[in-house]
Amino acid sequence: xxxxxxxxxxxxxxxxxxxxxxxxxxxxxxxxxxxxxxxxxxxxxxxxxxxxxxxxxxxxxxxxxxxxxxxxxxxxxxxxxxxxxxxxxxxxxxxxxxxxxxxxxxxxxxxxxxx
Amino acid sequence: xxxxxxxxxxxxxxxxxxxxxxxxxxxxxxxxxxxxxxxxxxxxxxxxxxxxxxxxxxxxxxxxxxxxxxxxxxxxxxxxxxxxxxxxxxxxxxxxxxxxxxxxxxxxxxxxx
Numbered sequence: 001x002x003x004x005x006x007x008x009x010x011x012x013x014x015x016x017x018x019x020x021x022x023x024x025x026x027x028x029x030x031x032x033x034x035x036x037x038x039x040x041x042x043x044x045x046x047x048x049x050x051x052x053x054x055x056x057x058x059x060x061x062x063x064x065x066x067x068x069x070x071x072x073x074x075x076x077x078x079x080x081x082x083x084x085x086x087x088x089x090x091x092x093x094x095x096x097x098x099x100x101x102x103x104x105x106x107x108x109x110x111x112x113x114x115x
Numbered sequence: 116x117x118x119x120x121x122x123x124x125x126x127x128x129x130x131x132x133x134x135x136x137x138x139x140x141x142x143x144x145x146x147x148x149x150x151x152x153x154x155x156x157x158x159x160x161x162x163x164x165x166x167x168x169x170x171x172x173x174x175x176x177x178x179x180x181x182x183x184x185x186x187x188x189x190x191x192x193x194x195x196x197x198x199x200x201x202x203x204x205x206x207x208x209x210x211x212x213x214x215x216x217x218x219x220x221x222x223x224x225x226x227x228x
Contacts, residue, residue, distance in 0.1 A: 034216075043206060046216060
């Protein structure tokens with residue numbers, strides 16, 4: 001069974017500071033990994049995904065994540081936080097089961113950006 | 116182009132009532148997923164459709180939950196005899212064919228009193 005652990009349910013950073021959101025996964029097969037962002041009262045928006053190509057993945061809004069198989073991690077980073085980055089971030093893992101790419105999500109990390 | 120839409124955006128019902136939640140996927144997307152997001156949690160998988168058939172319904176919590184997709188486009192999630200524990204945001208997502216990326220709708224917030 002797959003699982004995702006996001007360390008830190010709430011992270012606060014100052015505007016302009018580095019953003020680091022942690023994600024560790026477990027999967028019995030090579031996984032597909034995703035980061036989604038959720039703004040209040042909105043659905044999930046894909047930030048980036050890893051699908052077994054380059055291990056360093058660049059996404060929208062200046063975010064990137066690095067797949068590290070040895071550490072079973074897929075941490076999300078952004079060099080300089082912006083006020084508009086305040087939202088909840090979800091890491092998810094998928095392996096293809098009977099044609100389904102059903103996602104298993106972590107519990108989420110709420111990012112606050114302090115001006 | 117239009118994204119995934121879900122109606123209603125909010126639904127308040129009484130314990131024991133029947134509710135239907137609708138999902139309109141992106142045009143041309145053959146795969147459709149339903150997830151449930153409880154307060155403070157990540158979304159949890161409920162059911163997956165490929166075309167008209169439910170290919171994987173292993174996430175449905177019990178037989179009060181049922182979903183259909185009769186023409187391979189719009190899907191309806193049906194909940195019978197609602198319970199307070201069913202209160203959550205129900206999210207729908209669609210994807211094209213065998214593509215791994217899912218596009219999510221805004222969700223339906225269900226409150227059972």
